[in-house]
Amino acid sequence: MLTQVGPRERRKERLDRGLKVRTEGIYALSSGKEALYLLAPRLTLILGLLVLPLLMPNLYWQRVICIMGVFALLSLAFDFLANYVGLICLGGALFMGVGGYIAGILNSLFGMPLVVTIPAATVTGAVFSTVLLSPCFPLRGIYFAIVTLMYPLAASRIIEALDIFGGTEGMAGLDTLPNIWFASYSIIPVLLVSLFALRRLVTEDIGLVLRGLKDNDQAAKASGISITRYKAYSTFIASAIGCFSGAYLAHLYGWAGISLFALDFSILPIAASVIGGMGTLVGPVLGAFILIPLTELLRELGTLRIVLYSLLLAGFIVFKPEGLMTYAQRKYHQFEHWVEV
Amino acid sequence: MGILIYGIINSIVFALIAMGFALVYGISRLPNFAHGAFYILAGFLTYTFLFGLGLNSPASIILSLIIIAGIGATVYRFLLIRIRGMEASEIIASLAIGFAIMEGLRFAGFRGKTYTLPVFLEGTVRIAGVPVDFQRLIIIGVGVVLIVVLWLFTHHTKVGLALRAMAQDEGAALMLGIDTDFAALIALASGSVLAGLAAIVILPLGNITVETGYDILINAIAVCIIGGLGSWVGAVLASFILGFAQMLTVYIVGAQWQMVVALMAIILILIARPSGLLARQKELEERV
Numbered sequence: 001m002l003t004q005v006g007p008r009e010r011r012k013e014r015l016d017r018g019l020k021v022r023t024e025g026i027y028a029l030s031s032g033k034e035a036l037y038l039l040a041p042r043l044t045l046i047l048g049l050l051v052l053p054l055l056m057p058n059l060y061w062q063r064v065i066c067i068m069g070v071f072a073l074l075s076l077a078f079d080f081l082a083n084y085v086g087l088i089c090l091g092g093a094l095f096m097g098v099g100g101y102i103a104g105i106l107n108s109l110f111g112m113p114l115v116v117t118i119p120a121a122t123v124t125g126a127v128f129s130t131v132l133l134s135p136c137f138p139l140r141g142i143y144f145a146i147v148t149l150m151y152p153l154a155a156s157r158i159i160e161a162l163d164i165f166g167g168t169e170g171m172a173g174l175d176t177l178p179n180i181w182f183a184s185y186s187i188i189p190v191l192l193v194s195l196f197a198l199r200r201l202v203t204e205d206i207g208l209v210l211r212g213l214k215d216n217d218q219a220a221k222a223s224g225i226s227i228t229r230y231k232a233y234s235t236f237i238a239s240a241i242g243c244f245s246g247a248y249l250a251h252l253y254g255w256a257g258i259s260l261f262a263l264d265f266s267i268l269p270i271a272a273s274v275i276g277g278m279g280t281l282v283g284p285v286l287g288a289f290i291l292i293p294l295t296e297l298l299r300e301l302g303t304l305r306i307v308l309y310s311l312l313l314a315g316f317i318v319f320k321p322e323g324l325m326t327y328a329q330r331k332y333h334q335f336e337h338w339v340e341v
Numbered sequence: 342m343g344i345l346i347y348g349i350i351n352s353i354v355f356a357l358i359a360m361g362f363a364l365v366y367g368i369s370r371l372p373n374f375a376h377g378a379f380y381i382l383a384g385f386l387t388y389t390f391l392f393g394l395g396l397n398s399p400a401s402i403i404l405s406l407i408i409i410a411g412i413g414a415t416v417y418r419f420l421l422i423r424i425r426g427m428e429a430s431e432i433i434a435s436l437a438i439g440f441a442i443m444e445g446l447r448f449a450g451f452r453g454k455t456y457t458l459p460v461f462l463e464g465t466v467r468i469a470g471v472p473v474d475f476q477r478l479i480i481i482g483v484g485v486v487l488i489v490v491l492w493l494f495t496h497h498t499k500v501g502l503a504l505r506a507m508a509q510d511e512g513a514a515l516m517l518g519i520d521t522d523f524a525a526l527i528a529l530a531s532g533s534v535l536a537g538l539a540a541i542v543i544l545p546l547g548n549i550t551v552e553t554g555y556d557i558l559i560n561a562i563a564v565c566i567i568g569g570l571g572s573w574v575g576a577v578l579a580s581f582i583l584g585f586a587q588m589l590t591v592y593i594v595g596a597q598w599q600m601v602v603a604l605m606a607i608i609l610i611l612i613a614r615p616s617g618l619l620a621r622q623k624e625l626e627e628r629v
Binding site: 142143278304306311317 | 372420421423424428429430431432433434436437438439440441444445447448555559562563566595597598600601603604607608611
């Protein structure tokens with residue numbers, strides 16, 4: 001970061017904190033302070049999320065928490081695909097819709113209880129979405145983005161045209177989640193588990209392969225790695241997360257319909273990831289927890305909300321592409337001071 | 342015969358819609374996801390000038406095209422220029438700009454009642470027994486003229502050749518003294534004008550709604566993918582394929598399948614020929 005001050009030039013120098021070097025570089029903790037340094041951010045997140053539903057004043061805001069969880073999961077899936085595998089999936093709504101519809105069909109046509117439909121929708125939905133997206137695996141970059149953007153749109157058009165699964169009306173009268181505590185304390189553990197599991201996954205060997213695909217897939221191919229297979233794995237993981245959110249939302253509302261394929265479910269997670277910090281996995285969750293309550297607070301503004309979001313999104317990606325989380329991490333791990341050059 | 346004539350008209354409509362997107366991507370490698378928004382914005386601008394301010398039609402058309410070009414140039418100069426070459430950012434930023442424009446229009450009150458642009462000339466003629474109105478003939482005329490003009494522009498003028506040089510190898514173009522940032526600015530401005538022009542010619546056939554913007558974006562992308570991104574001949578060919586395919590679907594199956602055809606065509610093409618119909622080897626490497 002260079003700034004011209006008078007005739008002299010100053011530069012912001014960043015150094016890792018001694019504590020960070022000691023705790024992360026040497027794999028042995030020697031003091032409570034070091035343990036706290038490592039645990040504090042993680043515990044804040046976990047406890048914060050677990051306590052959050054208790055703090056909400058009324059049912060309405062407790063439901064907002066559930067919806068926040070849904071969007072946080074979607075953002076997580078988007079961030080994983082975009083920044084660790086290099087697949088920019090603009091069609092998160094496809095996963096939502098597939099999950100929601102499968103849960104809806106199992107529940108309304110076959111009368112299965114929701115403890116069966118949600119896991120079943122997660123797994124079968126993930127398989128189904130992966131198969132649907134498999135023709136796109138040879139693609140990357142903007143081609144993948146374009147095609148995935150179209151999938152949810154086409155899916156809702158096909159359902160309309162065929163007039164299946166309730167057509168434009170959707171399937172109403174699904175089982176709803178028994179009470180709000182069940183609802184919020186089923187999504188938050190799932191969110192935490194998927195977050196930490198994905199964080200672990202990307203540091204494992206497979207995470208290295210996936211990042212290899214992102215950076216240079218020709219090189220990965222030359223090393224004898226099947227691009228298609230690894231893309232299928234990662235799409236399966238991301239779509240399982242997305243399908244779970246879809247099935248969960250369908251049961252939260254007691255309704256599954258075309259609006260599960262709506263553009264909101266594709267765009268808001270992207271906005272959340274960009275604002276929270278792409279490629280950090282925690283950032284998107286944080287972003288969703290900022291954006292969704294904002295949506296609720298600004299409800300009376302109507303479509304102006306989407307304008308504000310889009311401008312915020314464009315502004316962030318152009319002027320502050322690192323996002324909030326990367327910024328916070330930097331402040332936590334490093335100290336900065338000005339030096340003269 | 343009806344299918345043939347209306348198929349041709351439909352194809353030209355596709356070509357008009359896709360031309361702006363193809364031009365911008367072909368030159369600056371910038372996927373302009375705000376294309377549909379520019380299209381719909383041009384329609385509403387012209388409507389406002391015509392009926393809100395009471396200008397005559399040539400004045401309002403020219404004015405709105407100038408404004409659209411300005412917007413395209415501004416968006417490039419102040420936003421997109423900073424993220425060129427970063428694919429994910431380009432897509433997300435231009436999509437966000439498109440959303441902002443379209444939902445902004447919706448907020449500004451362009452919804453509910455029907456907005457429609459007047460046709461240039463009233464009346465119909467019969468061609469081989471099929472009634473065709475003048476507006477559709479004008480579309481064909483404008484479309485063909487634009488295709489020819491664009492081809493002449495890019496093959497026989499200095500600016501056009503510079504743009505093509507940049508499309509082929511930006512580094513080399515830069516070395517030979519072509520200001521690539523300026524060229525990309527020109528590309529985005531003219532791409533926006535093309536979107537606006539398409540809107541002004543095509544919109545009189547139906548109503549202007551914000552939702553049209555999304556369909557336009559999808560159609561434009563469909564044409565470009567099928568033809569092979571960056572290949573202009575391919576784009577024209579693809580618009581004829583899509584145009585006729587869609588016309589036949591409407592005749593044989595039903596109008597609600599129109600959009601599905603576009604998507605199916607894309608997926609089929611991607612499976613069969615990942616680089617599009619007329620893309621060259623280089624593009625194949627870039628994509629797959």
